[in-house]
Amino acid sequence: MPSLKELKGRINSVKSTQKITKAKQMVSAAKxxxxxxxxxxxxxxxxxxxxxxxxxxxxxxxxxxxxxxxxxxxxxxxxxxxxxxxxxxxxxxxxxxxxxxxxxxxxxxxxxxxxxxxxxxxxxxxxxxxxxxxxxxxxxxxxxxxxxxxxxxxxxxxxxxxxxxxxxxxxxxxxxxxxxxxxxxxxxxxxxxxxxxxxxxxxxxxxxxxxxxxxxxxxxxxxxxxxxxxxxxxxxxxxxxxxxxMTAMDNATRNAGELINKLTIQYNRSRQAAITTELIEIIAGAEAL
Amino acid sequence: MALHFELVTPARLVRSQDVHMVVVPGTEGEFGVLEGHAPFMSTIRDGAVQVYAREGAAPEVIEVRGGFAEVSEAGLTILAEHVEG
CATH class of the missing domain: 3.40.1380.10 (ATP synthase, F1 complex, gamma subunit)
Known part of the structure; x- marks a missing residue:
């Protein structure tokens, strides 16, 4: 399971790839x-x-x-x-x-x-x-x-x-x-x-x-x-x-979008999991007192 | 009294219009083409094509390089590799 920071890095890198493919697609369409x-x-x-x-x-x-x-x-x-x-x-x-x-x-x-x-x-x-x-x-x-x-x-x-x-x-x-x-x-x-x-x-x-x-x-x-x-x-x-x-870059842009969605869900889940764990720890600590 | 004149290069159709007369620099001498010219084909040398839009009007000069001219019933077609301007 990658850490939150790693996930965030990957999302950003896929986002910049998507920007490049999208730009290339538009240039090709014009050309x-x-x-x-x-x-x-x-x-x-x-x-x-x-x-x-x-x-x-x-x-x-x-x-x-x-x-x-x-x-x-x-x-x-x-x-x-x-x-x-x-x-x-x-x-x-x-x-x-x-x-x-x-x-x-x-x-x-x-x-x-x-x-x-x-x-x-x-x-x-x-x-x-x-x-x-x-x-x-x-x-x-x-x-x-x-x-x-x-x-x-x-x-x-x-x-x-x-x-x-x-x-x-x-x-x-x-x-x-x-x-x-x-x-x-x-x-x-x-x-x-x-x-x-x-x-x-x-x-x-x-x-x-x-x-x-x-x-x-x-x-x-x-x-x-x-x-x-x-x-x-x-x-x-x-x-x-x-x-x-144009066609290849259109596909690439779409794939990058899908990948971003998938990674974002994974990121949110791990964040949620981390919060839940923290809460349980706090509650357990309070109950032990 | 109109001759259909077309000037074509590999890159585009430069001219397609009805004119009075065109003087073409053929390899064996210049020749003028009016409407109703007999079917004819000639290579052209580098030089100026003179287009007379109307009788007596000042000619429009187009420099062409490399190609040939074809006269058929449909009119005059010049296929040139390069056209100046």
Missing amino acids: LRRAQAAAEAARPYAARLTAVMASLAAKVAGDSAPRLLAGTGADQRHLLVVVNTDKGLCGGLNSNLVKAAKAKAQELQAAGKQVTFFLVGKKGRAPLSREFPGLITGGFDTSTVKTPGFAEAEAIANELIGLFEAGRFDVAHLIFPVFKSALAQEPTVTQLIPVPAPAEAGKGDAVVEYEPGEEEILAELLPRYVRTRLFGALLEREASEQGAS
Whole structure:
């Protein structure tokens, strides 16, 4: 049975923890709104780019297609680009991402492929390097800027395209969280390089003139497309992080409240018990006289 | 006599309005787009997009970097990576 003083100390410490989690929850809620608005604002660009890509890719299929679209012809070396958050306190978000990355890597390794990792964000680094020592070839630190924007996506894309041109990998997969709601963020695995051919074929209605040429435009478009995909992934990560954080901190605040109630009852009981004992002692003493 | 003009960057939709004419700095030379232009697609070089809201009006100049322009029946869409201002 802890003493009254110990109980009081514990209650106070849980109270200050609750204050922290509550503050973090409110900050996340405010940031989530902003992150969602940013993700919303990025949609028109991505949608238009995908539409243009689809109509062009259908026309420039075959031998003349750029390497970013056609691939290296091999399917041996795979690169997993894992987008994690930089900060913790967001529930199971990062461990779910790492789990998805691990599952994909093991699936590829079982099929006899070589797997390497490229990590964006801090949080996935430790668990993945424990699981796959020596396979992490590179990474990009997004913790130096407050909100990763297009400049960061551009830097990541340029590095990846550089690695691809240097022949360091054949296929790149992008693993990132997709924001469904504040309660659900789904780790998603998609192929990044070579750019998967869009499903919808070109509309083929009017004859479109191209300047300079279809291939030149496509060659310029593909790196842009990769950049946009990464930018989208960063935005989704931002929204997911804030959403997950909000939910996790809401739970933590509620748990702290329950714990405080429990401890307060325990504290009052022991206080009552101490008073009763004292009274009995006094009465017993008076009766003995 | 109106051309629907949209300027989009990865971060946001910068412009979406009906204008008289837009002059776009294409890689192979500047070109003006009026309403009813034939379907056309071009990469653009870094430079100024001039937007003429009305015929004869002074152009509004928007600096863009990296991207391409697409003309379809729906109008002119410029996808640029960076927009100044």
